Amino acid sequence: MKYAVIYSSKTGNTKKVAEAIHRVMPEGTGIYPVDEAPEAGQVEIPILGFWVDRGLPDEKMKSYIKKLKDKKRVGLFATLGAYPDSKHAVETMERSKGLFEKNCRIFATFICQGRIDPVLTEKFKKLPADHPHAMTPERIARHEAAKKHPDALDLANAQEVFQKAVKYICEEGEDSNDCEYSA
Ligand SMILES: Cc1cc2nc3c(=O)[nH]c(=O)nc-3n(C[C@H](O)[C@H](O)[C@H](O)COP(=O)(O)O)c2cc1C
Numbered sequence: 150m151k152y153a154v155i156y157s158s159k160t161g162n163t164k165k166v167a168e169a170i171h172r173v174m175p176e177g178t179g180i181y182p183v184d185e186a187p188e189a190g191q192v193e194i195p196i197l198g199f200w201v202d203r204g205l206p207d208e209k210m211k212s213y214i215k216k217l218k219d220k221k222r223v224g225l226f227a228t229l230g231a232y233p234d235s236k237h238a239v240e241t242m243e244r245s246k247g248l249f250e251k252n253c254r255i256f257a258t259f260i261c262q263g264r265i266d267p268v269l270t271e272k273f274k275k276l277p278a279d280h281p282h283a284m285t286p287e288r289i290a291r292h293e294a295a296k297k298h299p300d301a302l303d304l305a306n307a308q309e310v311f312q313k314a315v316k317y318i319c320e321e322g323e324d325s326n327d328c329e330y331s332a
Pocket of ligand 1: 162199205219228230262264270
């Protein structure tokens with residue numbers, strides 16, 4: 150199989166983005182939760198989606214990534230509680246790219262906010278004020294904002310990134326000196 154969208158999602162946010170991307174992928178593209186992902190050798194260009202766990206892909210996706218060492222091209226997308234243009238989001242994506250070999254080209258990336266599990270929000274609310282994760286008004290606002298995501302615009306943006314990137318691969322061929330698409 151040429152492309153497969155493979156995602157890890159605990160509460161459904163990343164799954165929504167995965168399904169949106171899959172809808173605009175070329176015919177024959179598979180979509181799999183990471184638990185049911187095909188063997189690495191069966192997919193030429195994996196498009197991997199994960200939820201951010203402490204600044205990295207979640208454990209399940211991290212384990213799957215370890216099996217993809219020899220891939221020449223990979224797409225990455227993620228959902229997280231932080232704002233997508235925050236330092237944390239940018240650094241998380243950079244760290245995630247760093248899990249791949251140097252010669253693996255990350256041909257497209259996308260990251261957006263995703264509703265934070267209310268259990269986690271409630272846990273944070275109970276932390277003492279001097280705790281590094283204590284809920285400040287800014288954090289409360291961010292958790293509130295995250296509740297609306299991924300929204301229709303996030304899904305459309307994710308589709309645009311991957312559609313453009315895949316079109317470029319088709320037109321320019323596999324070994325072109327391509328750039329990374331992101332939003
Ligand atoms: C245990 C845990 C750790 C998390 N760590 C982070 C984090 O480091 N940074 C962040 O921005 N969001 C973090 N989040 C928020 C999730 O990444 C976010 O809500 C994501 O959209 C969940 O995706 P899912 O619905 O596909 O599981 C964390 C959530 C949980 C439950």
